Amino acid sequence: MRLFPGSERDPRRQNRVRRGDQVTAWLMVTPSVLLIGLFGIVPVGWSFLLSFQRNDLQTPAQWVGLRNYRQLAHDPVFTDSVRHTVVYTVLFVPLTLLLSLLVAAALNRRVRGMSVYRLAVFVPVVTSTVATGVIFSWLLDPEFGLVNAVLGKLGLPTFGFFSSPHGALFAVVAMTVWGWVGFGALIFLAGLQSVPGDLLEAAAIDGCTRLGAFWRIQVPLLRPVSAFLLVWLTINSLQLFDEVYVTTKGGPLHSTTVVVYYLYQQAFTFFHAGYAAAIACVLFVVIAIVTAIQLRLTRDANPTGAGR
Amino acid sequence: MTAGDTTPARRAGRPRTGAGVRSRRPSGWHLLLVPLALVMLVPLIWMLLTSLSTLEETRRFPPGLPSSLHWGNYRQAWAESPFAHWLLNSAIVSLTCVISNLVLCSMAGYAFARIRFAGSRLVFAAILATLMVPFQVVMIPTLLIVKHLGLVDSLPALIAPNLVTPFGIYLLRQFFLSLPVELEEAALIDGASRWRLLSRILLPLMGPPLSTVAVLTFLSVWNDFLWPLVVTSSPSTMTVQIGLATFQSAHFTNWPVLMAGTLLSQLPVLALFLAGQRYFVSSIANTGIK
Numbered sequence: 037m038r039l040f041p042g043s044e045r046d047p048r049r050q051n052r053v054r055r056g057d058q059v060t061a062w063l064m065v066t067p068s069v070l071l072i073g074l075f076g077i078v079p080v081g082w083s084f085l086l087s088f089q090r091n092d093l094q095t096p097a098q099w100v101g102l103r104n105y106r107q108l109a110h111d112p113v114f115t116d117s118v119r120h121t122v123v124y125t126v127l128f129v130p131l132t133l134l135l136s137l138l139v140a141a142a143l144n145r146r147v148r149g150m151s152v153y154r155l156a157v158f159v160p161v162v163t164s165t166v167a168t169g170v171i172f173s174w175l176l177d178p179e180f181g182l183v184n185a186v187l188g189k190l191g192l193p194t195f196g197f198f199s200s201p202h203g204a205l206f207a208v209v210a211m212t213v214w215g216w217v218g219f220g221a222l223i224f225l226a227g228l229q230s231v232p233g234d235l236l237e238a239a240a241i242d243g244c245t246r247l248g249a250f251w252r253i254q255v256p257l258l259r260p261v262s263a264f265l266l267v268w269l270t271i272n273s274l275q276l277f278d279e280v281y282v283t284t285k286g287g288p289l290h291s292t293t294v295v296v297y298y299l300y301q302q303a304f305t306f307f308h309a310g311y312a313a314a315i316a317c318v319l320f321v322v323i324a325i326v327t328a329i330q331l332r333l334t335r336d337a338n339p340t341g342a343g344r
Numbered sequence: 345m346t347a348g349d350t351t352p353a354r355r356a357g358r359p360r361t362g363a364g365v366r367s368r369r370p371s372g373w374h375l376l377l378v379p380l381a382l383v384m385l386v387p388l389i390w391m392l393l394t395s396l397s398t399l400e401e402t403r404r405f406p407p408g409l410p411s412s413l414h415w416g417n418y419r420q421a422w423a424e425s426p427f428a429h430w431l432l433n434s435a436i437v438s439l440t441c442v443i444s445n446l447v448l449c450s451m452a453g454y455a456f457a458r459i460r461f462a463g464s465r466l467v468f469a470a471i472l473a474t475l476m477v478p479f480q481v482v483m484i485p486t487l488l489i490v491k492h493l494g495l496v497d498s499l500p501a502l503i504a505p506n507l508v509t510p511f512g513i514y515l516l517r518q519f520f521l522s523l524p525v526e527l528e529e530a531a532l533i534d535g536a537s538r539w540r541l542l543s544r545i546l547l548p549l550m551g552p553p554l555s556t557v558a559v560l561t562f563l564s565v566w567n568d569f570l571w572p573l574v575v576t577s578s579p580s581t582m583t584v585q586i587g588l589a590t591f592q593s594a595h596f597t598n599w600p601v602l603m604a605g606t607l608l609s610q611l612p613v614l615a616l617f618l619a620g621q622r623y624f625v626s627s628i629a630n631t632g633i634k
Contacts, residue, residue: 189406300574
């Protein structure tokens with residue numbers, strides 16, 4: 037993608053440069069520039085500075101050099117939170133991608149009543165993360181929750197999902213997959229609908245089964261869409277917070293303390309804002325690296341360059 | 345044409361797509377689609393059913409349908425908390441941000457797309473770069489800035505960081521670039537100002553992208569949790585999401601009332617989604633933002 041298509045070499049554009057345009061243009065962008073500067077750019081540098089300070093958000097900050105980072109390296113709770121975030125991401129991202137693809141394939145049919153099915157799948161997309169957390173706390177309630185009732189009916193043992201240190205993280209995965217599958221399916225469905233029908237007809241004439249056409253033609257053509265989703269879901273799962281805050285508050289026994297939850301705790305429960313800023317900077321670097329790697333991998337795997 | 349189909353290729357003539365592959369055995373798909381739809385809807389249906397049950401009914405095993413529709417839970421949720429106030433706060437904050445995003449993003453998007461001015465490349469690149477910064481990274485300094493401005497625990501604190509989104513600028517700039525230059529030239533030669541050109545000629549053509557920005561801004565601000573959690577503390581400034589979280593910790597044993605509150609917090613978004621679902625769906629699909 038070129039960021040600046042139609043740049044100055046276009047003669048028509050040069051003719052249109054008029055006196056006063058400079059002023060007009062700056063008048064048009066100034067409010068946005070000021071706001072984005074104040075709330076988007078200044079805080080990045082400030083966060084970096086904060087990470088070298090001791091700061092309780094009240095009294096004047098104190099410069100401590102690399103101490104926050106050194107402390108971070110030896111903080112067992114931080115190490116745990118990184119591990120939980122990695123486990124969560126490794127489960128959440130592939131599961132959501134695969135389920136979204138299958139759901140999108142099922143929704144990409146001309147079947148009577150399809151709009152109702154699509155509606156059902158997409159509603160969780162607009163449901164807020166807080167509401168999702170509250171609803172799942174009730175569904176997974178150890179005593180009176182619907183899920184345990186169903187398990188009981190099937191003769192399976194009941195389970196205290198969010199109250200078990202061994203199961204809570206998986207319960208969070210299940211809940212967030214529910215919240216995101218509709219989103220993934222939406223994106224995949226948009227991609228599937230742009231696959232030319234002729235291609236599928238040609239494949240059918242050549243004796244390709246529908247399932248074969250799906251895996252050999254449609255899925256490969258979805259590569260740019262999948263790459264986008266992969267990056268997007270990974271970034272979002274590294275930032276997991278809302279659902280954890282609402283359901284488990286990082287517990288039981290820290291088992292769902294993920295990186296952003298720990299960051300929040302350090303900043304606003306313990307008032308270690310400098311330490312929290314160091315966590316934020318580490319998170320930023322990790323997200324940047326992971327994104328770069330994923331983009332590179334998906335680009336290499338896509339030699340035609342047919343990406344968006 | 346759905347509202348989100350903005351690419352020229354699609355407007356020129358819709359290519360035959362894989363969308364309409366007719367199944368030879370349509371009934372087979374229903375066997376797959378009905379359970380799928382149910383799995384996705386069960387949590388929401390269960391929320392609705394619980395919100396209409398009595399407390400005793402939720403303590404039954406196995407659980408079942410409510411014997412009668414117990415609307416009292418809604419009254420109780422509404423009466424025991426400033427729910428109306430929270431909803432109003434959310435509405436004020438979301439709508440302000442929607443309007444300001446529409447105005448500011450279209451101005452900036454137009455300038456970056458169509459006027460060559462000193463520093464435009466650098467400034468635009470800087471704006472795009474902020475897209476890559478997760479909010480958690482800038483959260484603490486943002487709080488400190490809001491504190492310096494004396495806005496902590498106020499509606500302006502909720503609004504200010506969301507007044508304009510880099511993504512909105514980017515999206516609208518792309519759309520302005522796709523409009524034919526000839527459209528503007530005639531007006532400019534006739535002596536119209538850039539402002540007039542933008543407001544009278546270009547914006548009326550931009551229903552789909554402007555609605556996309558509106559939908560995405562509304563959804564993200566209404567459903568936002570972390571920033572309101574950090575910056576508000578008194579019930580009178582909370583948004584409905586924060587209100588719901590505090591309501592939850594106060595009522596987690598009274599599931600029917602809690603579910604009624606949860607439904608109330610989602611009602612505006614659900615209603616909007618159902619009313620404009622075609623539009624909602626295509627704007628999210630075309631831009632890929634949750």
